[in-house]
Amino acid sequence: MIVAERKPIEEIIGFVENCKKILIVGCNECVTVCYAGGKKEVGILASALKMAFTKEGKDLEITEVTLERQCDHEYLEEIRNIVEDFDAIISLACGVGVQFMAEKYLRTPIFPGVNTCFMGVTEERGVWSERCQACGQCILGQTAGICPISRCAKRLFNGPCGGSTNGKCEINKEIDCAWQLIIDRLKELGRLDDYDVLVPIKDWSTERAGGPRKVIREDLR
């Protein structure tokens, strides 16, 4: 899922300091799971903003809505009739949702309420870590399900560097060496021979470095 974190309140106040009436829109998917932008977080932000404004002797009317998602037309359309009633909208969706909303509703300023961090997993409640960087050409089949692009600091494709020490990466002792993890997993799977198979030079054009990407399925249009 996409993992995000709440923006500092001060920054959000800065976005709407001259507003009288705002809409805060949450998202029921990824940002709910990482406790950054779901219905509860919308309520907490609304309360915090109201108090911050009251303290300055200012009024701020806030409407709270949480959509199922903010990356599909059907769900974003649900607020079409009310969008122009507000001076601004704070979207607690990931960057995808904020942008999609801004593309749809051109006459109301849309501000992000969270910082979108990465695609990752819930390791345990309260701890999320990165797993995928959407390179567009998945090699997880060759690396026993562990990604050297997102988890190796150097994005190496054919084994660890000289900095790998006791299974940890040289950039930070808290970070596992991805290649140590790959080798250990291949051993457990009895597929250590795969380690000797060289992964060829990657075509990075499918990664973000190749420009903004699009997927089209003609059969679905």
Add this chain to the structure above:
Amino acid sequence: MMEAFQKGADGVYVAGCLEGECHYLTGNLRAKKRVEYTQKLLDEIGVGGERLAMYNIAASDGPRFAEVAREMHEKIKALGPSPIREALQKKKAA
């Protein structure tokens, strides 16, 4: 907790069971974390996290409950009215 401060409460305290004696096992530990998070939020918006506190009191410990109530009362009295309450009162008077 946020709603209480939003409505003008000068102070809020959360009373949970003694650690290790929660009927729901970890309810009071989760509450402690939520209180700490809310304290930080209250600091960020300028209300002051010191106006919110968590205490652990056994349900049957009346004297401790009274002691905590007195302690919290003195603490909030020293801090004075919450900036939210002052602003709400000012607005009402205007």
